[in-house]
Amino acid sequence: MHLARVIGRVVATRRITGLATEKLLLVRPLDEHGESAGNTLVACDIANSGLGDLVHICDGRESTLALAETYVPVDATIVGHVEQFEVQEDVGGSAQ
Amino acid sequence: MHLARVIGRVVATRRITGLATEKLLLVRPLDEHGESAGNTLVACDIANSGLGDLVHICDGRESTLALAETYVPVDATIVGHVEQFEVQEDVGGSAQ
Amino acid sequence: MHLARVIGRVVATRRITGLATEKLLLVRPLDEHGESAGNTLVACDIANSGLGDLVHICDGRESTLALAETYVPVDATIVGHVEQFEVQEDVGGSAQ
Amino acid sequence: MHLARVIGRVVATRRITGLATEKLLLVRPLDEHGESAGNTLVACDIANSGLGDLVHICDGRESTLALAETYVPVDATIVGHVEQFEVQEDVGGSAQ
Amino acid sequence: MHLARVIGRVVATRRITGLATEKLLLVRPLDEHGESAGNTLVACDIANSGLGDLVHICDGRESTLALAETYVPVDATIVGHVEQFEVQEDVGGSAQ
Numbered sequence: 391m392h393l394a395r396v397i398g399r400v401v402a403t404r405r406i407t408g409l410a411t412e413k414l415l416l417v418r419p420l421d422e423h424g425e426s427a428g429n430t431l432v433a434c435d436i437a438n439s440g441l442g443d444l445v446h447i448c449d450g451r452e453s454t455l456a457l458a459e460t461y462v463p464v465d466a467t468i469v470g471h472v473e474q475f476e477v478q479e480d481v482g483g484s485a486q
Numbered sequence: 487m488h489l490a491r492v493i494g495r496v497v498a499t500r501r502i503t504g505l506a507t508e509k510l511l512l513v514r515p516l517d518e519h520g521e522s523a524g525n526t527l528v529a530c531d532i533a534n535s536g537l538g539d540l541v542h543i544c545d546g547r548e549s550t551l552a553l554a555e556t557y558v559p560v561d562a563t564i565v566g567h568v569e570q571f572e573v574q575e576d577v578g579g580s581a582q
Numbered sequence: 583m584h585l586a587r588v589i590g591r592v593v594a595t596r597r598i599t600g601l602a603t604e605k606l607l608l609v610r611p612l613d614e615h616g617e618s619a620g621n622t623l624v625a626c627d628i629a630n631s632g633l634g635d636l637v638h639i640c641d642g643r644e645s646t647l648a649l650a651e652t653y654v655p656v657d658a659t660i661v662g663h664v665e666q667f668e669v670q671e672d673v674g675g676s677a678q
Numbered sequence: 679m680h681l682a683r684v685i686g687r688v689v690a691t692r693r694i695t696g697l698a699t700e701k702l703l704l705v706r707p708l709d710e711h712g713e714s715a716g717n718t719l720v721a722c723d724i725a726n727s728g729l730g731d732l733v734h735i736c737d738g739r740e741s742t743l744a745l746a747e748t749y750v751p752v753d754a755t756i757v758g759h760v761e762q763f764e765v766q767e768d769v770g771g772s773a774q
Numbered sequence: 775m776h777l778a779r780v781i782g783r784v785v786a787t788r789r790i791t792g793l794a795t796e797k798l799l800l801v802r803p804l805d806e807h808g809e810s811a812g813n814t815l816v817a818c819d820i821a822n823s824g825l826g827d828l829v830h831i832c833d834g835r836e837s838t839l840a841l842a843e844t845y846v847p848v849d850a851t852i853v854g855h856v857e858q859f860e861v862q863e864d865v866g867g868s869a870q
Contacts, residue, residue, distance in 0.1 A: 391702075391754055393721040396525050398518060398573035402542060405566035406533055414487075414542070416573060422686060422704050423720040426577075430518040432487040432542045437694055441574050445704070447722045448751040459767075463544045463565050465489055469751050470693035477686035477704060478729050479697060494614060494669035496585075498638060501662035502629055505674040510583075510638070512614050512669060526614040528583040528638045537670050559661050561674055587803035590806060592777075594830060597854035598821055606775075606830070607860060622806040624775040624830045633862050655832040655853050658775055658862050679798075679816040681784075681849055697828035710782060710800050710814040725790055734786060734816045734845040735797070757847050765782035765800060766825050 392428070393420040393472060396443045400432055409462055411430045413441060416467065417447055433466040444472045488524070489516040489568060492539045496528055505558055511535060512562065513543055518573045529562040540568045584620070585612040585664060588635045596657055601654055607631060607661065609639055614669045625658040636664045681708040681714070681760060684731045688720055699748055703727060705735055706755065710765045721754040732760045776812070777804040777856060780827045783817055793846055799823060801831055801852065806861045817850040828856045 398416035412434045418469045421427035433447050436457065457464065494512035517523040531544050532553065545557045545562045553560065590608035604626045613619040625639050628649065641658045648658065686704035700722045709715040721735050722744065737754045745752065782800035795816045805811040815832050820841065833850045841848065 391752065392717070393704075393720060397575065398571055400542065400568055401570040402566040402568045404533065404569075406543075409565055411489065416489075416571060418518070419717065422706070427717045429488070429515065431524045432489060437692065446688065448753050463563060465544050467751060469697055470690040472688055472690045473692075474689040475686055475704060476689075479685065493671065494667055496638065496664055497666040497668075499665045500629065500664040500665075505661055512585075512667060514614070525584070525611070525619045528585060559659060560583065561640050589863065592830065592840055592856055593860075594854040594856045596821065596857075601853055607776075608859060610806070620812045621776070621803065621818040624777060655775065655851060657832050679848065680813070681800075681816060703856075709812065710802070715813045725788065734784065736849050755847060757793055758786040760784055760786045762785040763800060764785075765784055767781065 391448050391469065393417060393422075394431075394433075394445050394468075395399050395420055396439050396441055396445060396468075397403065397430070398441070399451045406463070409464065412457070412462070412464070415468070417445065417466070419447070422475070432465045434464050435468045437471060439463050439468050439471065441442045446470050446472055487542045487544050487565065487573065489518075490514060490527075490529075490541050490564075491516055492535050492537055492564075493526070494537070494542060502559070505560065508553070508558070508560070511564070513541065513562070515543070518571070527562045529564050530560050531564045532565060533564050535564050535567065540579075542566050542568055550557045583612075583638045583640050586610060586623075586625075586637050586639045586660075587612055587614075588631050588633055588637060588660075589622070590633070594603065601656065603655070604649070604654070606620070607660070609637065609658070611639070612636075612668070623658045625660050626656050627651065627660045629662050629663060631663070638662050638664055647677050679734045679736050679757065680720075681710075681763065682706060682721075682733050682735045682756075683708055684719070684727050684733060684756075685727055688742045694751070697752065700745070700750070700752070703756070705733065705754070707735070708732075710763070717755045722752050723758050725756050725759060726744070727756050727759065734760055758771050775830045775832050775841075775853065776804060777806075777859065778815075778817075778829050778831045779804055780823050780825055780829060780852075781814070782825070790847070793848065796841070796846070796848070799852070801829065801850070804828075804829070808858070815850045817852050818848050818854045821852050821855060821857065823852050828858055830854050
């Protein structure tokens with residue numbers, strides 16, 4: 391899973407069957423410093439997310455497991471809201 | 487899922503069984519500014535897409551869920567047409 | 583799926599059970615201009631491909647769907663031959 | 679699978695059903711020299727991992743196989759602790 | 775699948791159930807010239823591989839298909855040994 395920020399909305403009226411009513415948001419993956427990390431994704435939202443929310447997303451096939459109907463062609467879903475994350479940069483001095 | 491633009495057609499007459507009749511298009515993934523983001527893909531189209539259309543695509547195993555016959559070796563499918571997308575860049579001042 | 587060019591052969595005599603007889607080829611993913619795009623892959627071939635052929639490949643779990651026996655640990659398969667592809671670069675003036 | 683270092687914690691109270699109680703950690707993928715390699719991930723932990731631990735993670739759909747309940751939308755899980763890893767750089771003089 | 779070279783060993787004593795006894799190796803993906811291509815992976819080995827061996831690996835969910843027990847959270851497996859690979863660089867003069 392990835393940390394991500396909700397940065398926009400997608401209006402898509404003509405869709406294939408099975409994906410007719412999902413709410414779609416633009417999310418930007420973040421690294422552990424809150425910086426952009428990777429390409430913007432279109433994610434399904436069932437967690438009542440809004441613009442600016444810090445979330446964690448799941449991508450790939452398992453994304454559909456978050457939806458009521460799992461046979462939906464979806465590969466990114468917002469699975470939770472992140473209140474806070476802490477990073478301790480100096481963990482583990484050496485590689486081994 | 488990713489935003490993408492339909493940029494071309496693929497003519498592929500000799501195919502394996504199970505993928506005999508799918509319409510194949512070249513799509514270019516886009517970021518939230520409409521700029522190219524990632525490698526061009528060959529995607530199945532069941533949404534009546536045309537050249538220049540702004541779409542959202544699904545890649546990976548779940549792509550086949552969009553097709554009538556799900557046991558098709560396909561890993562990118564156009565799942566909807568995007569009329570509009572809005573980005574609010576200044577959401578979330580700090581990372582946390 | 584990706585466009586790709588067959589660029590070589592792999593000779594692999596000692597293999598795990600279930601992957602004993604598949605023909606293996608080296609393929610180079612291409613972008614919409616026919617330029618190299620991404621790392622060379624080892625792909626199964628059931629489409630009678632030869633050196634220099636322009637093909638489209640499927641990667642990930644769904645690759646096995648192309649094979650007679652789907653419980654094979656394979657993640658790239660040549661699923662068709664591409665006779666031609668056309669790109670129209672000037673489609674869609676603005677992002678939205 | 680990838681080598682990774684546990685570098686932080688994620689506090690996420692509001693989550694979708696099915697992912698309610700998993701412990702979430704920030705992990706940084708490492709290369710064979712212990713250097714950062716790739717984007718930081720949010721991983722489920724069922725191996726009692728702590729900050730600074732060297733672990734190996736599994737990403738993608740198969741991550742859920744590590745959990746008691748496999749129908750959980752999860753795509754990264756810590757599957758073991760690494761006590762030590764050895765690299766022999768000079769193996770195989772030529773490519774073939 | 776990818777060409778790869780076995781470059782090291784991973785000692786991981788504390789693991790989750792289901793992954794208790796697999797032999798783990800560090801492998802470096804290679805391109806068609808035998809040069810490093812992509813991040814080092816931790817791969818399961820059931821093909822009796824040793825340091826320096828040239829192998830081809832399978833990553834993603836289908837990796838588990840190589841193992842006796844397929845419900846193992848594994849995403850990279852050595853599926854065969856490569857005796858030789860040949861590349862013909864000058865195949866296909868033009869892109870189309």
